[in-house]
Amino acid sequence: MNTITHWIGGAPWTGASDRTGPVYNPATGQQTAAVAFADEAAIDAAVSTAKEAFTEWGRTPITRRQNIMFAFRELMASRRLDMARLITAEHGKTLDDALGEVQRGLEVVEFACNIAHLLKGEYSEQVSTGVDTFTTRQPLGVVAGITPFNFPAMVPMWMYPIAIACGNTFILKPSEKDPSASVLAAELFAEAGLPDGVFNVVHGDKVAVDALLTHPDVAAVSFVGSTPIARYVYEKGTKHGKRVQALGGAKNHMVVLPDADMDLAADSAVSAGYGSAGERCMAISVVVTVGDAADALIPKIEERIADLKVAPGFDEGSEMGPLITKEAQDRVAGYVDAGEEAGARLVVDGRDFKVDGHEDGFFLGPTLFDQVTPDMSVYTDEIFGPVLSTVRLDSYGEAIQLINDNPFGNGTAVFTSDGGAARKFQNEVQVGMVGINVPIPVPLSFYSFGGWKNSIFGTHAIYGPEGVHFYTRQKVITSRWADPMHRGVDLGFPRSD
Numbered sequence: 001m002n003t004i005t006h007w008i009g010g011a012p013w014t015g016a017s018d019r020t021g022p023v024y025n026p027a028t029g030q031q032t033a034a035v036a037f038a039d040e041a042a043i044d045a046a047v048s049t050a051k052e053a054f055t056e057w058g059r060t061p062i063t064r065r066q067n068i069m070f071a072f073r074e075l076m077a078s079r080r081l082d083m084a085r086l087i088t089a090e091h092g093k094t095l096d097d098a099l100g101e102v103q104r105g106l107e108v109v110e111f112a113c114n115i116a117h118l119l120k121g122e123y124s125e126q127v128s129t130g131v132d133t134f135t136t137r138q139p140l141g142v143v144a145g146i147t148p149f150n151f152p153a154m155v156p157m158w159m160y161p162i163a164i165a166c167g168n169t170f171i172l173k174p175s176e177k178d179p180s181a182s183v184l185a186a187e188l189f190a191e192a193g194l195p196d197g198v199f200n201v202v203h204g205d206k207v208a209v210d211a212l213l214t215h216p217d218v219a220a221v222s223f224v225g226s227t228p229i230a231r232y233v234y235e236k237g238t239k240h241g242k243r244v245q246a247l248g249g250a251k252n253h254m255v256v257l258p259d260a261d262m263d264l265a266a267d268s269a270v271s272a273g274y275g276s277a278g279e280r281c282m283a284i285s286v287v288v289t290v291g292d293a294a295d296a297l298i299p300k301i302e303e304r305i306a307d308l309k310v311a312p313g314f315d316e317g318s319e320m321g322p323l324i325t326k327e328a329q330d331r332v333a334g335y336v337d338a339g340e341e342a343g344a345r346l347v348v349d350g351r352d353f354k355v356d357g358h359e360d361g362f363f364l365g366p367t368l369f370d371q372v373t374p375d376m377s378v379y380t381d382e383i384f385g386p387v388l389s390t391v392r393l394d395s396y397g398e399a400i401q402l403i404n405d406n407p408f409g410n411g412t413a414v415f416t417s418d419g420g421a422a423r424k425f426q427n428e429v430q431v432g433m434v435g436i437n438v439p440i441p442v443p444l445s446f447y448s449f450g451g452w453k454n455s456i457f458g459t460h461a462i463y464g465p466e467g468v469h470f471y472t473r474q475k476v477i478t479s480r481w482a483d484p485m486h487r488g489v490d491l492g493f494p495r496s497d
Contacts, residue, residue: 010196026092053197105157139167332385409452
C-alpha cells in the first residue's frame with residue numbers, strides 16, 4: 001500500500017518514525033493509502049530546514065517572490081483537475097465541488113501575486129526639524145499552518161501563498177485524513193522555482209501539532225478547525241510566545257422572513273446546508289423562520305431534497321458525496337437520533353440512505369428537521385453533516401437575538417425583500433460575516449475571512465489584508481541626517497519641533 005510521506009527541503013522525506021494513519025476512499029469505505037505521522041524529530045527537521053531557508057528567502061527581492069507566485073499560480077491552474085481528483089478521492093466531495101474549492105484557493109494565490117503593492121509602507125516627511133518617519137513591514141520567519149480535512153486545498157491556500165510572498169518560510173500540517181493535495185502543492189512550488197525549504201509539508205496527529213506549537217523557532221501558527229481545538233492551539237501557542245490566529249467552529253443561521261422569495265430561500269438553504277455533505281464551516285445548519293415563513297418554505301425544501309443526486313463524487317451528475325469517515329457518519333447519525341428523541345419533527349430522514357454498489361461507503365442522506373428548539377443538541381452543537389434544522393420564531397427581533405445569544409459567530413444570512421429589515425440585520429447581528437439574500441457569505445480574497453465570538457481566537461482574520469498583517473510585523477523608523485542645529489545632550493522627552 002502506498003505511503004504518503006512528508007515534504008521537507010524540496011523533496012519527499014521519510015524520517016525514522018514508523019507511525020502511520022489510514023487514508024480512505026469515503027465512497028467505498030476502503031483504505032487506499034497510509035500517511036506517515038511526524039514525530040518530534042521530523043518537526044525539528046522541518047523547522048530547521050525552514051529556518052535555514054529563511055536566511056535567504058527573507059532577503060529575496062519582492063519582485064522575485066512575486067514572480068515565483070505567478071509561476072505557481074499558472075501551474076496550479078493548469079493542474080486544477082489533478083488537484084480536484086485528489087480531493088474527491090480522499091475527501092469524498094463531488095468533483096465539481098472540488099474544482100470550486102481549488103478555484104477559491106487560487107484567488108488567494110492571485111491576491112498574493114500583488115504582494116509588492118501590499119507590503120508598501122507609509123512615509124511622513126519633516127515630522128520634526130530635519131526628521132522623517134516611515135514604516136516597513138517585515139516577515140516573521142518560520143510560520144506554520146494546521147488545516148482541516150474539509151478543504152484540503154483551499155484552506156492551506158488561505159495561508160501559505162500570503163505567508164511565503166511576504167518573505168516567510170512555511171510548514172504545513174494538513175489533515176491526516178486527506179493529505180495528498182498538500183503534497184501536490186509542494187511539488188508545484190518546486191516546479192515554480194521556489195527555493196528548497198521555503199515550503200514544507202509534515203503529516204501527523206497531536207504529536208506533530210504540539211511540536212509545532214512549542215518549537216522555539218516557529219514564530220506564528222495559523223489554524224482552522226473545531227472550536228475546542230482552536231482554543232487549545234491559541235492558548236498553547238501564545239503561551240509559547242507565538243502569534244496565533246485560530247479559526248474555530250460555527251453554527252450558521254439563515255433567517256427567512258415572510259416577505260422573502262421562497263424559491264430563492266429554498267434553493268439557498270439546500271445548497272448551503274447539503275453542499276459537501278454539510279462539511280463546511282460556513283454551511284447553513286439552522287434555518288430560522290419568522291412568522292408563517294416555515295409553512296411556505298419547508299415544502300419547497302422537501303421538493304429539492306427529493307431531487308438531489310447523492311452518489312460517489314466521481315459519478316456524473318453527483319451533487320452530494322459521502323462523509324469523510326465512518327466515525328463521522330456514525331456521529332452525524334447519532335445527532336439525528338438525538339434530535340428525534342428530543343421531540344423535533346423529522347421531515348426527511350437520511351440515516352438509512354445507501355448507494356447501490358457502494359454499501360460500505362460513508363453516505364448519509366440529506367436530513368431535515370422542523371420544530372427544533374434551542375435546547376436540543378441538533379441546535380447547540382456543530383454537527384458537520386447534512387442535517388438542516390428549522391427553528392420557528394414569532395418575531396424578527398427574536399431571530400436576531402437567537403443568533404446573538406449563540407456562542408458561535410462565523411457566518412449568517414437573512415432572506416428578505418425589505419431593505420430596512422436587511423439593514424437592521426447587518427447592523428445588529430453579532431456575527432463576523434453576513435449575507436443579504438446570499439447564503440454563504442465567504443468574502444473574496446481581497447477582503448478577509450473571520451468570524452466573531454467562539455469562531456475565532458486571536459486578533460487577525462485570515463487571508464486578504466489581515467493575512468498580510470498577520471504574517472508581517474511593522475517597523476517604524478525615525479530618521480535624521482547631518483543636522484547643523486545639533487543641540488547637544490537633552491534628557492527631556494522628545495518633542496516634535
